[in-house]
Amino acid sequence: MFPGAPARRDVLRLFGAGAGLLAAGGLLTACSDGSSGGKSADGSLKINDQLGWLKLTQFGGFYAAEVKGYYKAEKLSTSFTAGGPNILAWQQVASGKSFTGDDDNTNVLVAVAKGQPLVIYGAIFQTSPFSIISKADDPITSIEDFAGRTIAVTEASRQQFEALVKKAGVKDVRFIPAGTDPTQLTTGQASGYSGYATSQAVALKRQGVDVHVLYLEDLGVPSYGNVLITTRDHLEKQHDELVRFLRATIKGYEYMNAHPDEIGRLVATKWNTGGLKPEEEAATARFQKDLITSPKGVLQVDPAKMQKIIDQLVSVGTIGKKLKAADVVDTSVLEAAYGGRTSLLT
Template sequence: MNRSRGARGGVHGRREVLRLFGAGAGVLAAGGLLSACGGESSGGTSSDGTLTVKDQLGWLKLTQYGGFYAAEKKGYYAAEKISTTFTAGGPNILAWQQIASGRAMTGDDDNTNVLVAAAKGRPLVVYGAIFQTSPFAIISKKSDPITGIEDFAGRTIAVTEASRQQFESLVKKAGVKNVTFVPAGTDPTQLTTGQASGYSGYATSQAVALQQQGVEVNVLYLEDLGVKSYGNVLVTTRDQLDDHHDDLVRFLRATIKGHEYMNANPAEIGGLVATDWNSGGLKAADEVATAEFQKDLIASPKGVLQVDPAKMQEIIDGLVEVGTLSKSLKASDVVDTSVLEAAYGGRTSLLS
């Protein structure tokens, strides 16, 4: 059964071309790795046990990362004796490269980018995920909705170049004919001008942008099309996981609380991200709407930030099938749930 749904209002800037099915290039230094407060050498702690964790965000400081900001604002990191440094990403920054090179202890990146890097021998480990379902979707007008793969027939669909191979494979497997794929522009005007019936983009960005402009839209997520997905997986290296396991547990425990708080208080955190955390240019109303919209994508019956090795294996197998991964991987070699399990301690919520 499809989970196609309408989007609510709100918008924020988001990476213009989502690298969901392939890895890009480019890197920007993000500063040191894991250091003690007071300028001690990396890997140490201050005299009172406070540890500085440097985290490389996969994109800008927007509401999709509001859970981290909530954990800072509400003192959850401080309670774990952790001082955090969150470095914003950008169009030429791949967070996994910052982590693999030792410039950050942890961070988040696109699921496929991480898997492609892991297949090339990078010792990356996924230990959680912000979005339990990737926000990447086919967006259409509610008056002429695309609710399943069969609705692609006879349509023009604007897709990112990186995702075209995946969508072509989907329509071929489903036996859907007469589909015209065109390159997706940097904003969803192709949909509003009638150049395309469907537009591939981030539901938490382009879909809510259209809704705010008064365009009622329908959102068809990848998982509605049978493509398993995560969005913004939490990443570290194998060495960091082995050497700083307890530190990552402390960091994740506070981060879990921050995401739970944001989901329970989207208006508060969305507004604060716009006015306090971001450097400027955001509208509080937009960030509040985004925080409200993304709640369902973050929530999970087992708790926020979960990652399931069995689901990751399905993702890997799908990427091998369409040629994005040149070789198969064992999810057990890429995913480690021990940090999550230790952070939750058998619970499904840390605030309730």
């Protein structure tokens, strides 16, 4: 993901560096090496999943898998803990405190470049929801449309946007710090606002503001959102546990995409305790479907695309050395979970 892209979060939160897809804790209730969760009374394996951020609809597929019994069918006993600021999932995973987790791919790739033993085995968003949001009656549809405009961007992403503008030869662009919500756009302080399409764009639409969304992919920046990670050791020694968990989670995300209103409202009323609005979460679930799906199914990760992400981050200095995607991405869990199919519910 683009450096500085924010997590799908409450619009009252300030957007942070590294996409803020921050995760604490782990997936399996860890023993000393984080590799085993123990057994429940019914014999199922206990799993505590530490989400990348708050219990929002971007993680609704996990909740759907829980309430629809997909984890239970895999003999897994799951509990989910919300994440929060200043705790990075990759640190919990790399240290052995967590069996698996999700984090921003930039955070993970920087950590791998510094020697952390992490591997990416899936991704929630096939295209990052991080985007430039503009009014539909004055849209920003390309990097060339930045010319002569004021664009509100996160401080962590400013260097990247400046590099894109420079490369395209676009002049007279004024970048200002993005505020904590998109009022800079509605009040005319900025013509474009960098935010999460599944959060800020959806909120604006529900307020009656017609917006245009320009994704990172539209700017030629390949991206994923919420990559699923574990350590190489866990991947090799507990492959079956990962396959079982991922297989159930795939079904959960497929179910949410097929029933977005149901799961969005359940996330708001049953899963999250922060006063979310059911109709807004339902709208988010509907909106994010296209960002989650792919021709090969949900939760996919492509090593070739990850190599492009790596190369782009190296080119702007975010990663200090070249990495091979084949050393970072492992698709064996996905392949085993899908078993040659592209959907597990249809």
